[in-house]
Amino acid sequence: MIGRILWITFKMLIIPILCVLALILGAAVGYAVLGGKPVSEVFQVDTWKHMYDLVFAEG
Numbered sequence: 001m002i003g004r005i006l007w008i009t010f011k012m013l014i015i016p017i018l019c020v021l022a023l024i025l026g027a028a029v030g031y032a033v034l035g036g037k038p039v040s041e042v043f044q045v046d047t048w049k050h051m052y053d054l055v056f057a058e059g
Contacts, residue, residue, distance in 0.1 A: 032039045041047050
């Protein structure tokens with residue numbers, strides 16, 4: 001019974017976990033390959049603030 005509960009919980013959580021991992025990996029690879037910047041900058045708050053300002057800046 002416990003094994004079945006764990007299996008159902010695993011099946012419910014695997015897709016969201018894989019989506020978050022794909023988002024992080026995609027951001028890191030895209031920032032480093034396309035942007036030519038260090039991967040470590042992806043995880044800095046200032047980088048995300050700058051991206052937010054670029055997207056939502058009023059022209």
